[in-house]
Amino acid sequence: MPTNQQRRAAAKRKLQRQLERRAERARLRRRNTVLGAIVGVVVIAAVVGGVMVYKSSSDDKSTQAASTTSAAPPQPAAPMPARRATPFPDLVDCKYDPTPAPAAKPVNPPAATGIATTGDANGIMPQPMKIETAQGPITMWMRIADSPCTVNNFISLARQGYFNGTTCHRMTSSAELKVLQCGDPTGSGTGGPGYQFADEFPVDQPDKKPLLTYGRGMIAMANAGPGTNGSQFFLVYGDSKLPPSYTVFGWVDQNDLQTLDKIAQQGIVGGGEDGQPVAKVEITAVTG
Known part of the structure; x- marks a missing residue:
């Protein structure tokens, strides 16, 4: 126990x-x-x-x-001319030389070195510029690959407000030439930015013909001879025959061609084929 x-x-x-x-x-x-x-x-x-x-x-x-x-940039209403005979490098330098006549409106020349020439696969700027007018909008698509110095100039002028308050002073309506011309602050056809620059596309084409079709919707520079581009440009509202001496740098969006048609339908002052448009085409702004 x-x-x-x-x-x-x-x-x-x-x-x-x-x-x-x-x-x-x-x-x-x-x-x-x-x-x-x-x-x-x-x-x-x-x-x-x-x-x-x-x-x-x-x-x-x-x-x-x-x-x-x-969305890719829309196609122009009429085919653009063939591309440059010799493509530009990715960057180019431009020359904007002073003219004897002073600027019609205070403005600075554009930057002139290291100007890009690359856009989308077709050489188009990815974003358009839009011209606002009293008659309606005009949207522009610009091909920088073929006319870089021209596009660079237009964008510079637009961003400085150079075109604001100006009018499109001339219109033609003949069978061979249907254009609306703009870009002169004086409205006389003689005004410019106080500098000028060389022609670009399609002036470079080695096989250029005496006359080229500038198709409906194209945008090109007006000039007073070789190398005298400044601020004046024209908008083609109907296929036109011209010497290939006017730099093409873009086209009007097809949706806005109705603005050009509206202006053209109102005719020319005095009833002729060349003169001031009856419709007052005042540019209020250019944006983009």
């Missing part, structure tokens, strides 16, 4: 084992609770990360889709 002392010692050992088991169970519960919290955080992070990756992937796809589906 165990003595009382032995029974007390056995009871004490039993209690000690129970306490140790309870402590172990408590420790395991705490560990499992911590592990569960960690797993939960990891799962949440993974879900959030997955959402972020998916969203990023979706955004990338959206961006790619936007870039691949962005």
Whole structure:
């Protein structure tokens, strides 16, 4: 028979084992609770990360889709002349030489060095310029690859507000020539920006014919002879036959040809084939 002392010692050992088991169970519960919290955080992070990756992937796809589906510049109403015989390098220098006559309106010559010639695959500026007139808008698409110094000049004049408040002073309506001429602040046909620059496209064509069709919608520079480009330009509202001596630098968006038609339908002052248009074509702004 165990003595009382032995029974007390056995009871004490039993209690000690129970306490140790309870402590172990408590420790395991705490560990499992911590592990569960960690797993939960990891799962949440993974879900959030997955959402972020998916969203990023979706955004990338959206961006790619936007870039691949962005609208290309619309085609001109009439075919443009063939491209330059010899393409320009990516950057060119231009010369804007002072003229004896002062500027018809205060303006600075454009930057002349490092002018880019790259546009889209067809050499077109990705964004158009828009001429706002009292008769309606005239949206212009410009081909910088073939006439970079001309496009550079037009953008410079537009951004300096040179064309604002000027009128398109001349219109022709013969069978061979249907154009509206603009860009002279004096309205006399003699005003310019105080500098001039060389002809570009299609003057460079080696096989140019005596007459070239400047098709409906084309935009070209008016001049007083070789190398006298300044600020005056003309908009072709009907196919016209001209010597290839006038630099072509873009075309009017087909949606805005109705503005030119509206002006042409009102005729010329005095009823002739060359003179001031009856419709007052005031340019209020050129933006782009």
